[in-house]
Amino acid sequence: MTIDYEWRGDFGDDEVDALHAEGFNHPLVSGDWLNRVRRHSLGWVCARDAGGLVGFVNVAWDGGVHAFLLDTVVAGSHRGAGVGAGLVAEAARRARAAECAWLHADFEDDLRPFYVDACGFRPTAAGLIAL
Template sequence: MAITYEWRGDFENAAVNRLHAEGFGHRGLDIDWVAQVHRHSLGWVCARRDRDGELVGFVNVAWDGGVHAFVLDTVVTADMRRSGIGAGLVAAAVGGARAARCEWLHVDFDDELRTFYFDACGFQPTNAGLIAL
């Protein structure tokens, strides 16, 4: 199946809310993703199925306004997972951050996603700290 990836692509809030509800269990939330990413993000990537234009994946790339960018909320619709779309989303995010002259792209994730981020996407393990708020 052919997929198109678009850096800073147009999308509808309802489509990203559906993806997040399915991927992260954020059911019933009505987030204004368009306003949020335009206000806070370096960019985002939309993955669309070529045959019908349906949004099947999304990743947000936040940043510090300088040289650090951060991958957030990588999500692919359940019926399309394990087909390379997630890796394609991250590759497009890497390209967008690189084009913006960022020097570092960070990601944090749950243990079950280690293989995805390290093997499929090329991230390297680092030391990091976290405070639960």
């Protein structure tokens, strides 16, 4: 398995729709992913295996020094092989190159081993309001 990581890589909305539905266990919903990330994000990382999209992460930002990971997802067939950590590493590298000082990720407790142990995030306190 050779994974190619591409910053601001081309993708079809249908590819991310399918990956997102599988990864977040919800029905397939069509979204306008490409236009959304082009308008609102510092960038995104696509992971491909033999041309197929197997991972994706969106890197949103505040226009200054804070970048935020959103929608980090890896195809079930590729989980546990370091693809997610590779996505995050490329996202961090590119955010650093854009002179961001901080990369944030919100996650639930079951994802702590991934974000803290595999990706090197430091746990912090945060707050959330359901809207």
